[in-house]
Amino acid sequence: MEIHLKKHLPNAITCANLFSGCIGIVLAFKGELIAASYAIFLAAIFDFFDGLASRVLKSFSSIGKDLDSLADVVSFGVLPGVIMYQLFLQARQIDNVSSWLNFIAFLIPVFSALRLAKFNIDTRQAENFIGLPTPANAILIASFPMIINHNNRFYMPCLLNPYILSGLVVVMCSLLVAELPMMSLKFKNSDFNENIYRYLLLLFSAILILFFKFAAVPVVIFIYITLSIIQFKIANETIISSQQKEK
Secondary structure: OHHHHHHHHHHHHHHHHHHHHHHHHHHHHOOOHHHHHHHHHHHHHHHHHHHHHHHHHOOOOHHHHHHHHHHHHHHHHHHHHHHHHHHHHHOOOOOOOHHHHHHHHHHHHHHHHHHHHHHHHOHHHOOOEEOOOHHHHHHHHHHHHHHHHOOOOOOHHHHOOHHHHHHHHHHHHHHHHOOOEEOOOOOOOOOOOOOHHHHHHHHHHHHHHHHHHHHHHHHHHHHHHHHHHHHHHHHHHHHHHHHHHHO
């Protein structure tokens, strides 16, 4: 009985992720964007713990991997797409353009699905990622309604501008499927040198969120991308240098 429960616990947590995403979609279509954003954060917590449970319990299965991707498409693809669509509706409407332009928001679930499909068959992503992870992209979008709700003077004009919103969608969709190495936040050990970039990200994130709260999220995502590029650039240079020495 205990073994049976251990086998299905990670999948049950994944289903909680999916359930959170479904509730968030309903809330987003009702215009309750703050609550919908919290649903993304809750789904991200479940997404973290289903992977942790799988590693701790050593309960890995092909159905678990596919179920996780299906749940992520809903929670980190469709839900942020609906939130972005609602932001387009709140933004200034352009005559004879916005009625079609607003639907560009749903490119987010399309490219999120492509990102997750690539992840499932790409053996290079066993330890790190290629392209921006869908949870990171979804959390970025989830921060937008909260920033607007707090009347942030720096972000507000951008987040309610249809042209800037369109540009953000294009950039985010591109990052999701870009051949860009991104570090995983999974700690295999506590070695400082091996995890220095993860520690730096956590340190910067904690400081920024402490002072700027949700307004810090876009900056944190930018730092995450920057640190990932630096990490893999240095790693590649080290490999090339060692190969040249061997010759």
